[in-house]
Amino acid sequence: MRPPLETPPPSSGPLAGSTLVRTLAADLPAVPPGSAVRLQGWVHRRRELATVTFLVLRDRTGMAQVVVRAADGSQQVPPEETTVEVIGTVVPNPHAPSGVEVVGRQDAGLRIEPLTDAAETPPVELWRPTLAASLPTQLDHAAVAWRHPVRKAHGEIAAASLRGFRDTLDAAGFTEVCTPKLVGTATESGANVFAVDYFGRSAYLAQSPQFYKQQLVGVFERVYEVGPVFRAEPHDTVRHLAEYRSLDVELGFVRDHRDVLAVLRDVLAGMAEAVRGSAGAVRLGARVPDVPAQIPVIHFAEALELVGAPADEPDLAPEHERALGEWALAEHGSDFLAVEGYPLAKRPFYTHPEPGSARWSNSFDLLFRGLELVTGGQRLHRYGDYVAAIRARGEDPASYDAYLAAFRHGMPPHGGFAIGLERWVARLVEAANIREVTPFPRDLHRLTP
Amino acid sequence: MRPPLETPPPSSGPLAGSTLVRTLAADLPAVPPGSAVRLQGWVHRRRELATVTFLVLRDRTGMAQVVVRAADGSQQVPPEETTVEVIGTVVPNPHAPSGVEVVGRQDAGLRIEPLTDAAETPPVELWRPTLAASLPTQLDHAAVAWRHPVRKAHGEIAAASLRGFRDTLDAAGFTEVCTPKLVGTATESGANVFAVDYFGRSAYLAQSPQFYKQQLVGVFERVYEVGPVFRAEPHDTVRHLAEYRSLDVELGFVRDHRDVLAVLRDVLAGMAEAVRGSAGAVRLGARVPDVPAQIPVIHFAEALELVGAPADEPDLAPEHERALGEWALAEHGSDFLAVEGYPLAKRPFYTHPEPGSARWSNSFDLLFRGLELVTGGQRLHRYGDYVAAIRARGEDPASYDAYLAAFRHGMPPHGGFAIGLERWVARLVEAANIREVTPFPRDLHRLTP
Structure with a gap:
């Protein structure tokens, strides 16, 4: 032996x-x-x-x-x-x-x-306390640059976050699922998908596991998935990637989006706790957030008023999110703020309306230090409501047939959310650019290394 | 509240x-x-x-x-x-x-x-102890068919396996990593990749995280990843999928492939233990394997002899694997058998040779109940060896430049392995077809639901 x-x-x-x-x-x-x-x-x-x-x-x-x-x-x-x-x-x-x-x-x-031949001089100086090389240089030499203790710490924080995410959900009766990333239709949002040559046919890369995780609520009630999602959006910003890790959760038998938010709260607390104990967070002295027992919630309409935006704005601009983040910290001592009730017209067709309202929805965005980190909410659960919602957007319910089968055959009231892993880590370590915490980012310009 | x-x-x-x-x-x-x-x-x-x-x-x-x-x-x-x-x-x-x-x-x-309108009659009878519908019917109606307790159990076993995999590795100092699924070149094996239209350029879906996990050994020493891999192989068999979940492990500072095999043994034991305690395995009465303290190992040359195959066969045929599985059970009381030393010429260029041999390699396949479940081994770790190995295959090292940077700048002796999740579950529940345990399989013919 x-x-x-x-x-x-x-x-x-x-x-x-x-x-x-x-x-x-x-x-x-x-x-x-x-x-x-x-x-x-x-x-x-x-x-x-x-x-x-x-x-x-x-x-x-x-x-x-x-x-x-x-x-x-x-x-x-x-x-x-x-x-x-x-x-x-x-x-x-x-x-x-x-x-x-x-x-x-x-x-x-x-x-x-x-243990090997003498190494060549690294393209970036790894032994200095901070990486002086420019971000493009670091990304071009990712295999070496990520050996720097600060970059390594980012990876350790990401890993701890995943562990905290899963442990919290495993303890709450969730089942981890694996859903396909190659899909046959671009239904969820026709534009901005990557097309794949699939044995001579057209396939697409999944923009989210949304349809599948909902269907699997019908099987397991409570599901989560950690996987890549693909967005062919020609954004060129410090917070968007063409491929990122989405931490997806969906659960059945909720009363409304507030039950979903309660699970999100526990998940974030579990992630923060795991990060706090990680070697990477200790090494960096990262400012790990305390997640309040109840995340403060503000209605979208109130949020617009608070930031002095016109009442008919359909979305929150980045500067509005920043202002709301500051308000949440000052008013509630919280790094987190949930904005609920987003205009129904701006949310995906499966979004559940606010009871009695045609304007507002039972959905939310969660801001973390003034940046959108999570989108979630309650979904429709009645087949008839889906057919009506899809038709109202000028589409044909027949093209959603496989997805709608779940609803024809009995689904519970349900909802869920998705957290962007890289955004979470970036915001947690206060990185200026999401690429600082992504070893091999994919974007409009970068496909290698 | x-x-x-x-x-x-x-x-x-x-x-x-x-x-x-x-x-x-x-x-x-x-x-x-x-x-x-x-x-x-x-x-x-x-x-x-x-x-x-x-x-x-x-x-x-x-x-x-x-x-x-x-x-x-x-x-x-x-x-x-x-x-x-x-x-x-x-x-x-x-x-x-x-x-x-x-x-x-x-x-x-x-x-x-x-909680909803009355459900339509399901396309498959879910309340019977076994699903009588044909596999294609089940797959066509996956959103509903997977509600059957037997199918649900398969999903619970997969989830438990993932938990056991990660818990074992987390406890052994491994770091979970996320590597890109969109890659710029099809270098690892030029054929059989899916091409993607990436903002007007050509990209490919990663066939494995091999190159990235090796580079990240340079950062974290010990890494693992659970993610989708994509194989555009026109196989039409009961054990191949075009997209599946690969459980990838890579670790540095090994002596040779036997150290890798020791980690694989612990990982399989952790997975089996987690499955044994899962509701799904209990419900099915699944025959969860005992993983021996040391997995029996046989050399490829001995294996050929044992099954009566010619000594110059380059690979094991399925019937050879079956015979070896039976032998391992009879001889060692083990559901697992590692076959080491596979001919170097049939393994990828990064495979480490057996010391002093140009014919055999420090790599292995692990058979589970007579079916290949895992491929692994020691990799080359010297830059010069990579250049020679790539040239020996008639390729240009320059096209591997970003990958080889890790080796130019110091890598430890290392190795790793990859387990196919669906194969593991299928073999564990003794499913005749891997699609029985895959809710939404992707293959030559099937891209929906």
């Missing part, structure tokens, strides 16, 4: 390198001084002084300082970004960043073994 | 329906007899006898039997699949499937309120 990949090293005594298991940088301070350790990682920084060379080794958990002295003989520190294995002894050093460093062993000296 | 959506009802006393919170079918046996309850769900089965009508109500947790008597007056049971709300009293009945049933309350009778 082979030894496990990673376990703490034996607590004492020098050991032959070949049987010594790997110690992670973050675990180093807990290793008893004098123990032999084996580190693996990247040469994050090589600093050659007159009598000593410092090697800062980076692994997935953090940094470890290695000190190479003349007494260590022929050991060379390879260039930055080369992957290496280091075997030495842990000693305390209050001046070292983690309170300990690794030096040569009395009996066997220090061993630094490159 | 609005009451929560679902909490146990008060333990005694009849309550006005409007303030009574919902009870789920699975929680009904734990409700004290005589309590008022409010159920919500679908009319799974309506059975009208001379003096009494049985309503089997289905919700996401199971079934509840409701008994409608003449004394309940005008209460009608709507047609099957209509969503309803039922308010009544819980009484023990040892003959009822769950040991309890819901009847009219002494003071207020039984209330059955449809």
Whole structure:
């Protein structure tokens, strides 16, 4: 039986390198001084002084300082970004960043073994506290630039967010579903879809799992999906991507959109909690939001009034969203604000109206620090209402036949929402451009790397 | 403050329906007899006898039997699949499937309120223990057919598998990543990709996240992704789909493919454990596999010999895989068998050779019950080796430039694997066709619903 990949090293005594298991940088301070350790990682920084060379080794958990002295003989520190294995002894050093460093062993000296050929000089300087390179340069060299601890932290925050999202919903009886990204029709919004050559036929990339998640409410009642969505919108802004990760939720047996908002509140709280505990958020000192027990809600009509916009505005402009965000913080101490009641005419056909109103809808947008992060609401659930809503938009219900089958055969009152993962992370780390938190963004101009 | 959506009802006393919170079918046996309850769900089965009508109500947790008597007056049971709300009293009945049933309350009778118009008769009979409809009929009517408890169980098993996959990897220091599905080149395998019209340029749907997950090993060391992959392969078989969910893993600082296999073993054990505890597996009585502490491994050359195939066969045929599956079960009591050493020439260019061999590779396929479920192995990690391997296949390394940047700038020895989710579920529930466990399959012929 082979030894496990990673376990703490034996607590004492020098050991032959070949049987010594790997110690992670973050675990180093807990290793008893004098123990032999084996580190693996990247040469994050090589600093050659007159009598000593410092090697800062980076692994997935953090940094470890290695000190190479003349007494260590022929050991060379390879260039930055080369992957290496280091075997030495842990000693305390209050001046070292983690309170300990690794030096040569009395009996066997220090061993630094490159795991590959010497790395070429990186196109961006990774060892500096901030990435000085321009965003286009970073994106052109994503495979390397994302190794920077700040960029890595963004990825860790995204991963923690996904975990918090799923854990909250799993605990609330939701079922994760996988719905197709290749679809046969461009019905939800005919424009702005990417066309695919599908075995000689036309297919499209799904702009959202909306129709499928609704149908699956008929199966599982409560469903969620994390997946890519594709928007062929020729936007060229700091907040739009042509492909992004959508965190989709849909649930049945709701009274109205306020029940949907209650689930959204719990989901955001779970995401924030997971992020707060993540190494990335700690490293960045990210300002993780507190999610209030009840997210403040304002009606769309009131919101327009509050920001001094004309009462017949059909949507909120970015500057209105910013003003509302400031108002929510000042008035409610909340980074979040739900705006409900959006004009029905501006929402998709499946949107449920406000009871007794032809103008307003049971839908909402959620603003996070003054930026739209989530769209959600109650959907229609009666077949007849769908037929009427589709006809009212001048379309033929027959072209929605497969989708409408769910409603002909019994659906509960339901609703849901979708969170854009990249937007959430960008807003959380206060990035100026969504591309700063997206390793390989896709947009009007960028399709590589 | 609005009451929560679902909490146990008060333990005694009849309550006005409007303030009574919902009870789920699975929680009904734990409700004290005589309590008022409010159920919500679908009319799974309506059975009208001379003096009494049985309503089997289905919700996401199971079934509840409701008994409608003449004394309940005008209460009608709507047609099957209509969503309803039922308010009544819980009484023990040892003959009822769950040991309890819901009847009219002494003071207020039984209330059955449809939540929508009466549902049309479903295109497939959902209330029978097995779905008698042909597979094409089921797929044509997926939105309804998947409500059948057996189909729903498949979805629950898939969701549990995903949870087990992620939980195992999260605990082992892996970071979840999201990589683009729209890519600029069709480099990994030029044929069999779907072309996309990307703002007037050509893009392709990613066949796998292989290149990206490798690059991200450079950032996070250990990564995983769950996402759609797209194969424009004109296969028309019971085990291929044009879009499926790939569970991708990649990790750095491995010694060779055996370290990768050790992680795969833990991942499969975590998936099996999660499935074992899922409602779907319990309902189906699914034969969830025991994953041995060490998955038996056989070399490709030995495997050929064992099945009596010529020693120069480049791959295992399906009948060979079946025979090997039977052998693993007989010889090792294992549903799993890893075949290592596949001929290098038949594996992708990034495959690491067996040390000292030009013929064999450090890669493996994992067979689950005699069917290929996972492909994995060690990858090349030196830039020079990539250039040589790409040239050896008659290709130009320049066209892989963005990918190769990771290797020019330092990568660790690494490897990984990919599990096909639908194949795993299909094999686990012993489905004859992968489409039985895929709600909305995409293949040569099918792009809808």
